[in-house]
Amino acid sequence: MKKLNIRNLDKFLNQIVKNKIQSSLMIWGAPGIGKSSVVESVANSNSLELIDLRISQLAPTDLRGIPVPKDDKAFWFPPEFLPTEGKGILFLDEINMAPPAVQGIAQQLILDRKVGSYEVPEGWFIWSAGNRKSDYAAVFDMPAPLANRFIHLEVSTSLDEFKKYALANKIDDRIISFLNFRPKLLHKIDKNSPSWPSPRSWDIADKLLKANLTVDPAIGSGVGSEFRSFCKVYSELPKIEPILNGKSKPKFPKDISSQYALTCALSVRSKNMDHYKNAFLYLSEKASMEWLNQCAYEASSICAANGDSKALIDVVTQNKELMKVAERLTNLLHA
Numbered sequence: 001m002k003k004l005n006i007r008n009l010d011k012f013l014n015q016i017v018k019n020k021i022q023s024s025l026m027i028w029g030a031p032g033i034g035k036s037s038v039v040e041s042v043a044n045s046n047s048l049e050l051i052d053l054r055i056s057q058l059a060p061t062d063l064r065g066i067p068v069p070k071d072d073k074a075f076w077f078p079p080e081f082l083p084t085e086g087k088g089i090l091f092l093d094e095i096n097m098a099p100p101a102v103q104g105i106a107q108q109l110i111l112d113r114k115v116g117s118y119e120v121p122e123g124w125f126i127w128s129a130g131n132r133k134s135d136y137a138a139v140f141d142m143p144a145p146l147a148n149r150f151i152h153l154e155v156s157t158s159l160d161e162f163k164k165y166a167l168a169n170k171i172d173d174r175i176i177s178f179l180n181f182r183p184k185l186l187h188k189i190d191k192n193s194p195s196w197p198s199p200r201s202w203d204i205a206d207k208l209l210k211a212n213l214t215v216d217p218a219i220g221s222g223v224g225s226e227f228r229s230f231c232k233v234y235s236e237l238p239k240i241e242p243i244l245n246g247k248s249k250p251k252f253p254k255d256i257s258s259q260y261a262l263t264c265a266l267s268v269r270s271k272n273m274d275h276y277k278n279a280f281l282y283l284s285e286k287a288s289m290e291w292l293n294q295c296a297y298e299a300s301s302i303c304a305a306n307g308d309s310k311a312l313i314d315v316v317t318q319n320k321e322l323m324k325v326a327e328r329l330t331n332l333l334h335a
Contacts, residue, residue: 005158013042024110027129029155032198035129049088056097063105076116087123096130096139107146157187171206177264195220244275252286267298
């Protein structure tokens with residue numbers, strides 16, 4: 001089984017579309033890591049229609065249609081949500097959470113590209129997604145003949161990928177800083193609670209934060225309590241803007257959570273190369289090399305995503321003070 005992170009999944013699926021490979025495809029991964037979001041992104045970038053079906057919520061007749069008598073024969077009227085023309089992706093999500101009777105109908109659709117009187121149009125890809133038993137999901141075993149007809153891809157979570165998404169979508173920097181401090185809480189399933197942290201639920205938490213609402217309904221009360229404690233620390237940090245503008249060099253915090261929060265805030269809130277330069281100069285003077293490295297790593301990730309990597313390296317190579325420590329800025333210079 002091919003294992004990919006979210007970014008590489010996007011690239012892989014785009015190549016599938018580009019090369020018109022219409023073999024059925026199965027995406028495996030934990031709930032909430034962004035499988036369906038990637039499929040939607042691929043559809044949009046290739047100008048394809050997307051029909052996203054939650055197979056676990058359908059009955060067999062929902063897929064096969066209903067029999068209608070005509071001239072002493074029964075004809076199957078297919079459901080209106082299945083494609084009849086054009087080009088697109090028919091995405092069968094949660095397929096292995098569906099009961100066997102529904103999986104049987106889906107199997108016909110996937111293997112034969114038809115069910116009853118209905119046929120999938122030539123220009124449509126059929127992709128599926130499902131969760132694993134290890135994710136505490138209520139799944140049914142996929143029949144071997146069905147599984148053998150898929151291209152199987154397994155998707156994993158990645159904090160770096162989530163941070164790129166978070167920065168591009170202006171996710172609250174307190175969330176980014178908190179996950180830098182507690183990376184294992186990017187995705188942690190709690191089988192005893194309906195709400196737990198995942199890339200999807202952190203995205204929801206950001207919307208709740210912006211509405212001045214508690215994040216507990218999205219990420220759970222335990223993680224929510226820990227996040228609020230971190231936000232309190234965050235609110236007590238030195239003012240970020242004067243540091244980035246080169247007008248202030250306050251003492252570097254002694255508390256580890258405050259150190260993570262300040263270092264991340266300096267990189268995330270930097271709007272131009274002068275800001276990065278001043279952040280580096282401040283940390284090189286007030287903090288240990290560990291925190292300068294951390295800030296450089298965050299900055300290099302941000303700039304790489306924006307195509308500004310060379311400009312960021314120039315910030316270091318064109319400054320005498322930073323050149324003194326440049327050989328130890330490994331996370332930046334070897335990015």
